[in-house]
Amino acid sequence: MRTARLRNVRPVLWAGWAALATGAVLCVLGWYGISGERYAERQLPYLASCTVPGAALIIAAAVLLAHGGNALAAARVEELYGLLVAADPEDAASADGTAAAPVAVGGDLLMVPGGTLWHRADCPLVAGKPEALPVDSRVLAGGDLAPCPICEPTASDDPPDDPPDVAPDDSSSGAAG
Structure with missing residues (x-):
């Protein structure tokens, strides 16, 4: 169960990290190209070809990483829930092979x-x-x-009302002696 879900999550996480790295490289290249140009009309090609796509990749990476993180957390919650409700008789057996006695029966x-x-x-x-x-x-x-x-x-x-642990004291009944 866990490996099937994680096989779907890990490619999303890897794609997110790859998009983040590629976007960062494109932004750095765009900045480097723009910094060498004095006139705005010569800076526009660097903005269009590097910086804007780099920023778009960084945003896409943030979305992918957030989705992958949520899916990974959901997979872990499902795994823990599966462990919590798994009630196989084999799981109740102790290490020496004897079955554990039930704690209580019925509606206790x-x-x-x-x-x-x-x-x-x-x-x-x-x-x-x-x-x-x-x-x-x-x-x-x-x-x-x-x-x-x-x-x-x-x-x-609910269990039936238990009798009080202490018996009532007869000396406090108000009888004067």
């Missing part, structure tokens, strides 16, 4: 400690990460985490 929601997003368990950003933890509903309610833009967990995926 996960988060990475220190992260800013919450994900579904099958999200490629957290799948196979041992540090991924189940999302606490209190964290979601607090607004500390945003939904992942890749797996797009919905509100219906």
Whole structure:
């Protein structure tokens, strides 16, 4: 995938650099020819034959290099996206040949400690990460985490409310002793 896209981008970049070099040489030749002539009518042929085409080549080179740079960046983004969403079972196998155990199953929601997003368990950003933890509903309610833009967990995926960690204290019930 990467080499096919780059084969289309590299000739554009090379053409841009060649046009830039040729345009610069033509501009220098035109300047050199004009600088040796005292009268304007003798300078016009140098302008018409060297300087104007040289400037046009420099502008064309800028367009080609900008287009080639954007296409190269797009190719890199596509490659990274392909790596991100590739979920082949062979990729999940560890180096010793054993398959990695899934972190969570079903509609579980996960988060990475220190992260800013919450994900579904099958999200490629957290799948196979041992540090991924189940999302606490209190964290979601607090607004500390945003939904992942890749797996797009919905509100219906929210985990049920967890019971409070601390039991209520009976001594604060207002009974005087």
